[in-house]
Amino acid sequence: MSASDTPPVHRHLERLAAEGIDVVRVTYPDLIGTERARDVLLDHLPSACDHGLAFCRAVYHTSPQGDVVPVSGGLDAGLPDICVRPDLDTLTALPWEPGVATCLGEVTDPATGLPAPESPRDLLRAVVERCHEHGLRPVVGPELEYFLCDAAPGTARGWRRYSEAEGVVYTAGLRADADNHLLRTLRLLRALDLGVTSGNHEFDGSQFEINLTHSDAMTAADRAFRFKAAIKELARREGRLATFMAKPFNGVGGSGFHLHLSCVDDAGDNVFDDPAGPHGLSVTARHAVAGILAHAPALAALANPTINSYKRFGPDTLAPWLIDWGLDNRSAMVRVPPERGAGSRLELRLGDASANPYLLIAGTLAAALLGVLAGEDPSAPLEGYGYDTARSAVLPMSLPAALDALETDTALTEVLGKDFTTSYLTYRRDEVARFQRHVTDWEFTEYAYHL
Numbered sequence: 465m466s467a468s469d470t471p472p473v474h475r476h477l478e479r480l481a482a483e484g485i486d487v488v489r490v491t492y493p494d495l496i497g498t499e500r501a502r503d504v505l506l507d508h509l510p511s512a513c514d515h516g517l518a519f520c521r522a523v524y525h526t527s528p529q530g531d532v533v534p535v536s537g538g539l540d541a542g543l544p545d546i547c548v549r550p551d552l553d554t555l556t557a558l559p560w561e562p563g564v565a566t567c568l569g570e571v572t573d574p575a576t577g578l579p580a581p582e583s584p585r586d587l588l589r590a591v592v593e594r595c596h597e598h599g600l601r602p603v604v605g606p607e608l609e610y611f612l613c614d615a616a617p618g619t620a621r622g623w624r625r626y627s628e629a630e631g632v633v634y635t636a637g638l639r640a641d642a643d644n645h646l647l648r649t650l651r652l653l654r655a656l657d658l659g660v661t662s663g664n665h666e667f668d669g670s671q672f673e674i675n676l677t678h679s680d681a682m683t684a685a686d687r688a689f690r691f692k693a694a695i696k697e698l699a700r701r702e703g704r705l706a707t708f709m710a711k712p713f714n715g716v717g718g719s720g721f722h723l724h725l726s727c728v729d730d731a732g733d734n735v736f737d738d739p740a741g742p743h744g745l746s747v748t749a750r751h752a753v754a755g756i757l758a759h760a761p762a763l764a765a766l767a768n769p770t771i772n773s774y775k776r777f778g779p780d781t782l783a784p785w786l787i788d789w790g791l792d793n794r795s796a797m798v799r800v801p802p803e804r805g806a807g808s809r810l811e812l813r814l815g816d817a818s819a820n821p822y823l824l825i826a827g828t829l830a831a832a833l834l835g836v837l838a839g840e841d842p843s844a845p846l847e848g849y850g851y852d853t854a855r856s857a858v859l860p861m862s863l864p865a866a867l868d869a870l871e872t873d874t875a876l877t878e879v880l881g882k883d884f885t886t887s888y889l890t891y892r893r894d895e896v897a898r899f900q901r902h903v904t905d906w907e908f909t910e911y912a913y914h915l
Contacts, residue, residue: 472552473509473510477509477510483565485506485563486563487503487505487506487563487564487565488503488550488566488567489502489565489566489567490502491567492548492571493584493822495584495820496528496818497584497689497820497823498528499689504517509550512550516548516572516574517547518547519546519547519548520543520544520545521541521543521544521546521573521580522538522543524538524582524583525582531898533891533894534894535582535887535891536890545574546571546574546580547574548570548571549570551569551570552567554567554568555567556656556657559652559655559656560698568686570585581884581887582883584820585686587822587823587884588681588685588825588829591826591829591830591833591880592681598833598837599729600735601680601727602681602726602727602825603679603684603727604678604681604684604685604724605679605684605725606687606688606722606723606724607675607676607721607724608673608688608692608708608719609666610671610672610719610817611670611706611707611709611719612626612645612671612672612705613670614703614704615703615704620905623705626643627640627642627670632665633666634666635664636665641672646663646664646665646674649663650662650663656690656694658687658690658691659676659677659687660674660677661675662674662675663675666719667716667782669716671719674691681829685821692821695708696708708721708817709817710775710817710818711775711816717776717781717782717783718776718783718817719776720783721815721819721821721824722812722815723811723812723815723824725809725828725829725832726808726809727752734805734808734809736748736749736752736808736809737749743845744804744808745808748836749800750842751835751836751841752810752832753789753798753800753835754835754838754840755832756810756812756832757798757843758831759830759834759873759875760787760797761787761859761869762827762866762876763814764869765867765888765892766819766823766824766827767812767815767828768866769818769819769820769863770818770863770895771899772818773818773863774860774862780851783813784796784850785858786850786852786853787859788855788856790846793845793846796813797812798810798811798812798813826880827880830876831876834876834879863896864896867893870885870888871889
């Protein structure tokens with residue numbers, strides 16, 4: 465019996481047809497976390513479930529500008545296929561696309577039947593399984609920021625900030641959002657069932673933050689991935705650009721991707737909580753913090769994955785660029801919010817919005833797990849305002865430095881896997897090389913007239 469003959473597939477087909485849906489968009493994340501997809505007519509969905517959809521594996525190795533990076537298994541292997549099968553359990557109607565539903569795809573290598581080494585979703589799945597082996601079931605709550613831009617024809621960039629209003633941090637309504645972008649977006653996202661809870665205008669003009677509820681790690685990554693894709697798609701419908709670039713503009717701050725992390729045991733009890741422990745934290749929680757601090761330089765390569773990411777760092781940026789932790793202290797890289805009991809958790813503030821949700825969560829879990837296994841406590845928590853290099857070590861301040869840190873952190877790369885790490889380092893180092901060959905506007909302005 466083929467997959468298309470099974471009762472669950474037939475039930476999905478009947479339901480979709482009854483809802484007036486005739487197209488299913490099958491999506492999956494590439495190496496940098498952007499959406500790759502194919503629209504499948506409903507009549508052909510059973511075949512897609514049986515045989516899968518063929519994509520060139522090198523799509524994982526393709527840059528944002530369409531260059532195919534020479535990662536092993538792509539160009540050198542003759543550009544072979546990967547096979548993507550619809551995961552019908554993730555089917556959701558698109559509120560803004562009548563007649564279209566979307567679902568995630570499961571990716572395999574047709575030659576081996578195994579997951580593709582570069583598949584971010586499968587990497588996270590493997591790390592979560594490692595956590596389960598040690599009795600830890602991670603729970604993750606994502607927080608993402610982005611900038612909204614209007615078209616600016618005739619300008620060098622082609623885009624300008626939607627609003628340049630100042631002093632409107634943590635606001636909602638027309639004062640910072642004259643076209644009600646946030647309100648309209650929240651309502652559409654609610655129908656997409658991503659666990660969206662709330663949103664507000666953030667620190668700088670045209671910057672917004674939308675919060676997602678917590679869930680198991682894989683579901684949280686899926687929701688963050690689909691959230692980012694949805695935000696960008698909704699902006700395009702209005703002729704706008706929503707960007708999760710770390711720091712798209714000079715003179716204003718960057719956009720973060722904060723992760724709230726806790727763990728529960730098999731009974732569902734929060735294992736980070738211990739009323740008798742220091743600061744109300746369990747041994748497991750303190751070891752997890754220590755692991756994240758110990759592996760922070762390597763983790764930066766996943767949390768801050770682009771050349772641009774490191775322009776978000778620096779004094780007075782409110783972005784963490786030192787390796788420290790604190791109790792309800794937003795100037796620390798790892799913040800422990802004040803809730804205890806079932807709400808006990810840590811918040812990693814290192815990531816920026818350009819991070820691939822699957823890789824950021826996988827790296828964070830891997831570092832926390834290594835800390836639990838090492839059994840070491842963190843240093844004393846930061847007191848007062850941070851950003852003092854006399855008190856805390858400095859994170860890598862460039863992408864090349866972060867990639868070097870990842871390569872040399874053999875404990876972390878063992879958890880992430882050799883094949884993935886090699887592919888990721890090759891891809892990102894190609895990005896560095898392309899940037900170093902590129903003449904920027906700053907260089908021309910700085911040198912051309914005088915030299």
